[in-house]
Amino acid sequence: MREAIEEYGANPGRGTHALAMRASRVLLETRTRIAELIGGVNPSDIVFTLNTTMALNQAIQGFVRPGDHVICTNVEHNAVRRPLERLKQTIGIHVTYVETDMNGEMDLRAFRDAFQSRTRLVVCNHSSNLLGSILPIDRIAEIARAKGAKLLVDAAQTLGMYPVDVNRMGIDMLAFPGHKGLLGPQGTGGLYISPEIDLDPLMVGGTGSRPESVSQPDVRPDKFESGTPNTPGIAGLNEGVKFVLHESVENIYTKEWTLAHRIMEGLARLKGIRLFGPDFGKPRTGIVSFLLDGMDASEVAYRLDKEYRIAVRAGYHCAPLAHAAAGTLESGAVRASVGAFTTEEDADELVRSMEDMIRRMDRR
Amino acid sequence: MREAIEEYGANPGRGTHALAMRASRVLLETRTRIAELIGGVNPSDIVFTLNTTMALNQAIQGFVRPGDHVICTNVEHNAVRRPLERLKQTIGIHVTYVETDMNGEMDLRAFRDAFQSRTRLVVCNHSSNLLGSILPIDRIAEIARAKGAKLLVDAAQTLGMYPVDVNRMGIDMLAFPGHKGLLGPQGTGGLYISPEIDLDPLMVGGTGSRPESVSQPDVRPDKFESGTPNTPGIAGLNEGVKFVLHESVENIYTKEWTLAHRIMEGLARLKGIRLFGPDFGKPRTGIVSFLLDGMDASEVAYRLDKEYRIAVRAGYHCAPLAHAAAGTLESGAVRASVGAFTTEEDADELVRSMEDMIRRMDRR
Numbered sequence: 001m002r003e004a005i006e007e008y009g010a011n012p013g014r015g016t017h018a019l020a021m022r023a024s025r026v027l028l029e030t031r032t033r034i035a036e037l038i039g040g041v042n043p044s045d046i047v048f049t050l051n052t053t054m055a056l057n058q059a060i061q062g063f064v065r066p067g068d069h070v071i072c073t074n075v076e077h078n079a080v081r082r083p084l085e086r087l088k089q090t091i092g093i094h095v096t097y098v099e100t101d102m103n104g105e106m107d108l109r110a111f112r113d114a115f116q117s118r119t120r121l122v123v124c125n126h127s128s129n130l131l132g133s134i135l136p137i138d139r140i141a142e143i144a145r146a147k148g149a150k151l152l153v154d155a156a157q158t159l160g161m162y163p164v165d166v167n168r169m170g171i172d173m174l175a176f177p178g179h180k181g182l183l184g185p186q187g188t189g190g191l192y193i194s195p196e197i198d199l200d201p202l203m204v205g206g207t208g209s210r211p212e213s214v215s216q217p218d219v220r221p222d223k224f225e226s227g228t229p230n231t232p233g234i235a236g237l238n239e240g241v242k243f244v245l246h247e248s249v250e251n252i253y254t255k256e257w258t259l260a261h262r263i264m265e266g267l268a269r270l271k272g273i274r275l276f277g278p279d280f281g282k283p284r285t286g287i288v289s290f291l292l293d294g295m296d297a298s299e300v301a302y303r304l305d306k307e308y309r310i311a312v313r314a315g316y317h318c319a320p321l322a323h324a325a326a327g328t329l330e331s332g333a334v335r336a337s338v339g340a341f342t343t344e345e346d347a348d349e350l351v352r353s354m355e356d357m358i359r360r361m362d363r364r
Numbered sequence: 365m366r367e368a369i370e371e372y373g374a375n376p377g378r379g380t381h382a383l384a385m386r387a388s389r390v391l392l393e394t395r396t397r398i399a400e401l402i403g404g405v406n407p408s409d410i411v412f413t414l415n416t417t418m419a420l421n422q423a424i425q426g427f428v429r430p431g432d433h434v435i436c437t438n439v440e441h442n443a444v445r446r447p448l449e450r451l452k453q454t455i456g457i458h459v460t461y462v463e464t465d466m467n468g469e470m471d472l473r474a475f476r477d478a479f480q481s482r483t484r485l486v487v488c489n490h491s492s493n494l495l496g497s498i499l500p501i502d503r504i505a506e507i508a509r510a511k512g513a514k515l516l517v518d519a520a521q522t523l524g525m526y527p528v529d530v531n532r533m534g535i536d537m538l539a540f541p542g543h544k545g546l547l548g549p550q551g552t553g554g555l556y557i558s559p560e561i562d563l564d565p566l567m568v569g570g571t572g573s574r575p576e577s578v579s580q581p582d583v584r585p586d587k588f589e590s591g592t593p594n595t596p597g598i599a600g601l602n603e604g605v606k607f608v609l610h611e612s613v614e615n616i617y618t619k620e621w622t623l624a625h626r627i628m629e630g631l632a633r634l635k636g637i638r639l640f641g642p643d644f645g646k647p648r649t650g651i652v653s654f655l656l657d658g659m660d661a662s663e664v665a666y667r668l669d670k671e672y673r674i675a676v677r678a679g680y681h682c683a684p685l686a687h688a689a690a691g692t693l694e695s696g697a698v699r700a701s702v703g704a705f706t707t708e709e710d711a712d713e714l715v716r717s718m719e720d721m722i723r724r725m726d727r728r
Contacts, residue, residue, distance in 0.1 A: 005549055011550070017669035020675070050593075054414070054567055057568065058567075078569050078571075082570075086580065185373075186596060204446040206446075216450065227416060228543060228551070229550065229551065231551065232549050304381075312381070320578075
């Protein structure tokens with residue numbers, strides 16, 4: 001990122017001078033690496049956005065038409081739910097939320113039964129940002145395809161941390177963040193759009209290509225990337241993806257799964273801790289959500305930060321329906337997350353801190 | 365930016381831990397500084413975007429309704445023209461392009477005559493990105509207000525380089541880049557939205573506020589800033605705005621105006637150079653556009669880069685109508701830009717290089 005800012009702070013695809021060319025190259029390189037990571041797609045089918053939310057809005061607003069029926073799950077993030085609920089009001093679409101149980105497991109029969117004659121789109125996360133559970137995307141894709149609907153997957157919790165292959169899994173659109181599993185900076189994200197899908201761009205404007213035309217060029221990725229891109233951020237993302245490809249997603253997943261279980265085992269032994277999400281031993285991401293009986297989730301988070309210097313998030317995590325599924329709509333939950341650089345010592349520190357907090361609570 | 369990435373890479377407005385709070389603080393600080401820079405507005409009326417194009421799309425798509433009439437100029441960037449042309453097709457609006465002459469001067473009588481009973485919005489740049497001319501925003505605002513229309517100003521070429529006071533000038537919405545006059549990094553920008561204006565958000569999703577609600581919160585800036593913001597980029601923008609406030613826009617403007625004139629005077633003495641934009645001595649930004657008789661604009665740019673190591677842009681600069689106004693629709697133009705860190709030596713170097721290029725061309 002420092003190199004991008006100090007050495008070639010120029011606008012890719014605009015000027016033809018050496019600095020602009022260097023900026024163009026870093027965008028193409030990053031696109032190519034992400035294309036490889038998600039199963040070898042055409043790099044031009046990957047477009048960069050400000051964040052996952054923008055990618056999801058681009059996909060949903062760009063695809064859905066008046067009268068469409070859309071199916072999603074009840075553990076979707078507000079970045080999926082709010083765009084859908086708004087379209088219900090503004091252009092008149094219909095949305096069915098398929099229930100998952102409190103461990104995040106989806107009833108595929110209920111999903112199949114939710115299809116209607118006008119179902120054009122299925123939207124679901126690959127993994128719940130509250131529960132850490134993994135949805136069976138290949139099965140969901142198979143059903144959607146058989147019913148003639150397209151599948152948009154929110155990979156906010158998985159890309160770079162859990163294997164994703166859009167072709168093998170049957171994913172038509174994949175929205176992803178740059179700053180989570182891909183280890184890039186905040187302010188980056190993207191959307192894979194299958195060549196078979198035609199979307200209206202969320203925004204239009206200068207693209208560097210066909211400047212004389214009053215209409216947005218139809219060529220990818222330009223069509224979806226109007227205005228000056230976040231070249232320094234994408235340069236950072238490039239390094240993150242490089243790291244992930246080098247370590248391999250499989251190794252990162254194994255490491256995070258193991259650490260999450262280390263935390264779960266430690267917490268499960270403590271008095272008054274309630275854990276959410278998949279059972280021990282099942283596939284899951286590095287998210288561990290829990291509640292402590294007798295103490296507010298927000299107080300647990302506050303004390304972990306102030307007294308133990310551990311950063312967790314308390315609250316609803318922008319996914320109220322997931323909390324309804326987990327039975328934590330009143331209380332929210334405390335969410336701890338492990339990442340590619342978390343150590344066993346970090347995991348143990350969280351368990352020890354909760355143990356200490358509980359001991360001190362008992363003494364009061 | 366390094367501090368943001370290395371020391372507090374957390375999500376502002378989400379967690380309550382110390383790192384998230386620090387991220388929140390840098391956003392508020394930047395918002396407050398920009399609010400001061402544009403004339404002392406409420407910081408919450410400033411929203412951050414990926415770039416100016418996103419800000420303009422937010423303003424235009426969020427404000428214009430079916431049947432509206434919109435007035436803009438013929439020197440608008442494609443970031444204004446393409447959203448308007450698309451809305452003509454999709455929801456049925458009417459657009460009038462008011463002509464400016466080849467120096468970028470606008471006929472205010474023609475502008476006044478363009479109003480219709482359904483004119484709800486005027487969109488114009490503060491300064492043309494091709495010509496460097498400055499439009500009389502206060503006069504335009506006065507006319508728009510008298511006619512009951514709102515005014516959206518594209519300050520891509522002016523904020524940080526030419527004084528802007530939204531209250532004094534009568535601007536209802538102001539779109540601006542982070543990486544030009546504000547000296548921040550690429551991938552940042554924003555939109556000022558007057559408290560009297562109600563916009564539909566371009567995208568909706570998680571905002572950290574009111575997570576339990578299925579609809580987007582109505583509170584600013586959250587309403588327009590869904591998903592993870594570009595905290596590292598905004599931290600960089602914060603430092604840029606700090607610098608601009610410290611130097612003062614007036615001093616930066618005087619410096620850039622003087623350097624632009626130094627280049628213009630130097631180039632005007634050379635054989636075969638045609639200059640575009642305002643006459644000598646008039647207000648203008650630091651943009652100097654020109655053509656060399658007998659050589660393509662793109663070749664001039666290529667040779668300046670390769671042989672003289674000077675980065676300029678050749679082509680249409682995403683503003684085809686401006687080229688039509690300037691009579692350069694066939695040829696494009698070479699655009700040199702000075703900035704807050706350009707020196708007299710840099711300016712002279714460009715003139716000397718063009719002189720040398722012309723001498724060598726004559727010899728062929």
